[in-house]
Amino acid sequence: MSVQTNISSAKLEKCTYCVKPLIVRHMDYEKYMRIALMEARDAELEGEVPIGAVVVCGDKVIARAHNRTEHLHDVTAHAEIMAITAAEDYMDAKYLTDCTLFVTVEPCVMCAGAIAWAQVAEVVFGTEDAKRGFTRYSNQILHPKTKLTRGILADECEKIMKDFFARKRR
Numbered sequence: 001m002s003v004q005t006n007i008s009s010a011k012l013e014k015c016t017y018c019v020k021p022l023i024v025r026h027m028d029y030e031k032y033m034r035i036a037l038m039e040a041r042d043a044e045l046e047g048e049v050p051i052g053a054v055v056v057c058g059d060k061v062i063a064r065a066h067n068r069t070e071h072l073h074d075v076t077a078h079a080e081i082m083a084i085t086a087a088e089d090y091m092d093a094k095y096l097t098d099c100t101l102f103v104t105v106e107p108c109v110m111c112a113g114a115i116a117w118a119q120v121a122e123v124v125f126g127t128e129d130a131k132r133g134f135t136r137y138s139n140q141i142l143h144p145k146t147k148l149t150r151g152i153l154a155d156e157c158e159k160i161m162k163d164f165f166a167r168k169r170r
């Protein structure tokens with residue numbers, strides 16, 4: 001697993017993992033993270049914790065989903081699980097070795113495990129989860145080949161969560 005940080009401060013460098021200039025990949029990351037944020041907002045409208053996820057294969061969004069634990073009465077219905085299931089259904093395959101999963105908040109241990117089982121090529125998350133994020137526990141939960149990128153639109157991804165919980169406390 002590779003960990004890449006502070007992408008925005010290195011915009012003009014070449015991406016470590018491909019020959020494209022990093023700025024191109026950075027823009028792509030933001031484009032797809034914005035779709036994940038739209039999913040997070042949908043979750044919020046439904047009274048769910050606002051977390052959204054998108055699975056991209058090539059340049060195509062093959063699945064988009066959001067947290068649905070309240071509606072489904074299912075603690076496993078996290079955005080990542082819903083998106084992985086939908087993507088596997090779309091691909092008619094159980095592995096997502098050519099796919100990138102975008103999620104607004106750092107995956108929990110359960111979702112990191114599912115991401116590992118699905119052998120997702122790359123995981124991109126927005127804001128960190130200081131309490132439940134899998135990197136608090138181990139960096140070895142993901143599949144060894146899975147690339148990890150963090151901090152894409154982190155402020156927006158964090159704000160939607162903070163606002164949600166602030167409103168709940170009122």
Ligand SMILES: [Zn+2]
Nearest residue numbers: 078107108111
């Ligand atoms: Zn999770």
